[in-house]
Amino acid sequence: GAGVSQSPSNKVTEKGKDVELRCDPISGHTALYWYRQSLGQGLEFLIYFQGNSAPDKSGLPSDRFSAERTGGSVSTLTIQRTQQEDSAVYLCASSLYAVQTGSQRGYGYTFGSGTRLTVV
Amino acid sequence: DAKTTQPNSMESNEEEPVHLPCNHSTISGTDYIHWYRQLPSQGPEYVIHGLTSNVNNRMASLAIAEDRKSSTLILHRATLRDAAVYYCILRDVGGMNRDDKIIFGKGTRLHILP
Numbered sequence: 001g002a003g004v005s006q007s008p009s010n011k012v013t014e015k016g017k018d019v020e021l022r023c024d025p026i027s028g029h030t031a032l033y034w035y036r037q038s039l040g041q042g043l044e045f046l047i048y049f050q051g052n053s054a055p056d057k058s059g060l061p062s063d064r065f066s067a068e069r070t071g072g073s074v075s076t077l078t079i080q081r082t083q084q085e086d087s088a089v090y091l092c093a094s095s096l097y098a099v100q101t102g103s104q105r106g107y108g109y110t111f112g113s114g115t116r117l118t119v120v
Numbered sequence: 121d122a123k124t125t126q127p128n129s130m131e132s133n134e135e136e137p138v139h140l141p142c143n144h145s146t147i148s149g150t151d152y153i154h155w156y157r158q159l160p161s162q163g164p165e166y167v168i169h170g171l172t173s174n175v176n177n178r179m180a181s182l183a184i185a186e187d188r189k190s191s192t193l194i195l196h197r198a199t200l201r202d203a204a205v206y207y208c209i210l211r212d213v214g215g216m217n218r219d220d221k222i223i224f225g226k227g228t229r230l231h232i233l234p
Contacts, residue, residue, distance in 0.1 A: 031220060043164070043207070043224040056221045091163050108154055109222075111163035 002026075004112035006092050012118045013082055021077040021115045025094030032075050033095075033109065034067060038088040046090075049075060082119045089114040122225035123147070124208045129229040138195040140228055142208030145189045151210040153184060155193045158205045158227070167193065167206070171213070203232045 005024040013019050025032050034046040045059040049069045060066070064083075069075040079086055093109040125143045132138040144153065154169040168175055168182045170191075175182040181194040195202055207227040212220070 033222070035224070042226040045221060045223050048220055048222075050220065059221070093164075108166040108169050109156070109164075110166065111156075113163050 004092055004094050004110050006090075006112035006115050008115060009113065010116045010118075012120060015084060015119055016081055018078065018080045019082055019117065021079075021090050021117070023075045023077070023092030023094075023112060025073065025075070025092070026110055027073075029094035029096055029110075030072065031095040032069060033093045034075070034077050035091045035093070036061075036088045037091060037114070043091065046077070079117075082117075084119050087117055087119045089116050122223045123151075123210045124225055126206070126208055126225060126228045128226065129231065131231045131233060132195075132198050133233050134200060135197055138198045138202070138230065140193040140195075140206050140208075140230065141190065142192070143190050144208070144210055147188050147210055148212070150213050152213050153182065153188075153191045154209050154211050155180070155182065156207045156209070156224075157202075158207070159201075160204070164207065164224075169211075198230075198232050200232050200234060203230055205229050 004026060007022045011019055030051055033048040035043040036046055037043050047054055047057050047059055047067050051072045052069050064080045067077045091111055091114045093111040095109045096107040123144055123146055152169050152171050155167040156164040157167050158164040168177055168180050170182045170184055183192045205227040207224050209222055209224055211222055
């Protein structure tokens with residue numbers, strides 16, 4: 001697609017329920033990132049993927065959080081047994097790697113518009 | 121921790137140039153300097169990136185210090201629509217097979233005065 005697509009755009013869930021957030025990166029982008037942004041705060045790194053592999057999962061806040069990516073494309077962030085402190089905007093970004101194209105300038109990220117999660 | 125430091129906030133008058141500073145004293149030889157901005161209620165958007173030479177595009181200019189330990193994003197003529205949080209980050213040009221965990225700092229909140 002033309003941009004990074006995230007769904008749903010808004011999600012209200014009851015405390016204790018599981019939620020799945022989806023990210024469709026730009027076609028061909030090998031790198032995919034998840035960030036979380038609480039109200040009025042900066043971007044908190046969660047996890048990134050190189051292809052289907054996640055080299056660093058240390059940013060996931062707890063074992064209730066998990067993420068996967070299949071086929072080097074769509075990624076799903078799952079939050080189990082949601083808590084009120086999980087309420088935030090969850091942002092996804094994707095990027096090419098310079099090695100994919102031989103570009104010496106590297107590439108920037110393209111972010112989606114995010115999923116606003118509210119846990120009540 | 122973020123590898124960059126920026127002032128928390130800045131103000132500028134509309135239609136005047138704005139210079140947003142960023143310090144990155146631990147930058148490595150293969151790190152590119154990237155700038156992003158986040159408008160209210162939107163995801164961050166790419167602004168510009170560079171390695172050593174100054175860079176210009178339709179949105180802004182990037183001035184990089186000779187020792188690469190600092191850089192400045194220049195908005196040549198600020199408008200009210202430029203009010204946003206501006207983030208400066210470092211990203212290795214290789215990316216793949218290297219540590220690509222990018223930590224954003226708090227950025228600089230830019231206020232534009234009419």
